[in-house]
Amino acid sequence: MNETDRSFNSATYALSHIRHDLFRSITTVVTISLTIAFILLTTSLLFGLVNEISETDEKASILDGMIPGSVSMFEEFRIDGSQLSKESKASLVNYLLVTSVLVIMVAFFIMFNTMSISVQERRGEIGVLRSVGFSSREVMKIFLTEGGVIGMISFLSALFLGTPFIVNLAAYLIERGDGGIFFVQPMIPLQLVAIIGALTMLLTVFTTYLAAKKTLRVRPVEMLRPTR
C-alpha cells in the first residue's frame, strides 16, 4: 500500500459507506430521483407554457405523425396555442405553479423519510463516533457530506434518465375550463436545470440535517447499547 497518497476525510467516509451499503444507496437514489423527475416534469411544463406558447401546435402535428389519430381524437376540442386568451394562459400557469409547489412539498417529505431511515439505521455508528470524541458538528458534517453526494447522484440520474421521457415521449394535454384542449411542449432550459440542481441539493442536505439532528439528540450511551 502507498501510505503517502492515502487520504481519509468525510468524502472518503461517505463514498465508502455508499459503496458498502450499495443496495440501500441505490434504493435511496431511485426514490429521490423519482421525486426529482416529478419536479422536473411539472416545472418543465411550466417553462414550456410560459415561453413557447405559440409553437405548441407544431408539437401537436409531430405527435399526430408519430401516433396517427392521437391528436385528431381531440380535434374538435383543440385550440391553437396562439388563440389562447391571456386569462386562460394565466390560469394554466397558476395551475402548474400550484402543482409544482405541491410536488416539491411531497418530495420534501419523501426525502426526509428516506434520510431518516438511513440515519436511524446508523445510530450505533453515531454512538461509536461520539465515543471516540466527535462533536455533534463533526458527526453532522459526515452525514451532510453523504446526503450531498446522494443528492448529486440522484439529480444527475433524474436529469439524464428522466429528461428524454419528459421531453420526447410525452405530449401534454391540458384541459381548459371550457372543455378546450391545448398542447404544451415541455422545456428544460439550462436555467431550469440549474434551479432544480440547486433545489435538489438544498432539499437533500436540509432533510439530512433534520434527520441527523433528531438522532443526535439521543445520548451517546443509548446509541452504544447493543440493539434491542
Add this chain to the structure above:
Amino acid sequence: MPDRPFIETIDVVKTYKVGSSMVTALDHFSIGIEEGEMVAIMGPSGSGKTSLLNMIGGLDRPDSGAVRVKEVEINRLGEEQRARFRKNNIGFIFQFFNLIPSLTAIENVLVPVMFERETPVKRAGELLERVGLGDRFDHLPGMLSGGERQRVAIARALINDPMLILADEPTGNIDSETAREIVSLFRELNDEGKTLILATHDRIVAGRAKVMIKIRDGRMVRGKAHSRDGMRSLSPDKGGGVPE
C-alpha cells in the same frame, strides 16, 4: 489538593428508569485509581461495570456525586465538552468491537483523527503493525476474525495516545487463546505507563491486572474503597482488598 488520585469517583449514584420503577446501577460508588494502574473490574451481569466505565469515560453522567479524571471534574462538563475530553484523553474498547463496517482496518484506526489537519496515516500503520495486523490494512471488518477486529479497535483507541484506556469486556467475544494475546497487549501498554481499566467476566483476564475490584449491585464488595477526603481505606467487608 496535591494528593488526589488520578481518577476518582466520589459517591456516584446512577439510576435508570425502567418503566415505572428505578434501577440503581451505581449506589454511592467511590473509587480512586492511580496513574499507571491496571485495574480489573469484576462482578455479575447487571452489577454496574459498564455504568462505571461510562461514568469514568464521560459517556454518561451520574445523578449525583463527582467523577474526576486528571483533575477535570467531568460530571460538570456538557455533552460536547465531554466528547472533546474523550478525544484527547480516553481510548474506548468495547465487547462488540464497534468498528465502522464500511471502512478498512486502517481507516477505522484513523476515524478519531479524521478531522485533524494532517491525517497521521503513518502512525495508524505503525499501530496496526504493533497489534499484529501489518498485512491487514485494507481489510474490511467483515473479513477479519473477532480477535483481529478487537486488535483494530485497540489500534483505534491508541491513535490519539490517550493516557487512559477503558475496555468493557474486551475479550467477551473472543476465544481464550486470542484473549490471552489481547491481555498481553494490555499489559504491554500498561508497562508503557498507560492507565487501564477493564471490566471483565474472565478470571484469567482479571488475574493479569494489578488491581482487582469486585462490584455487586452497584457497590464495591472487594477492592479499595475511596473516601471523600481522598484518604484510602480498606475494603468494607473483607478487610483488605488488593489481591497479589
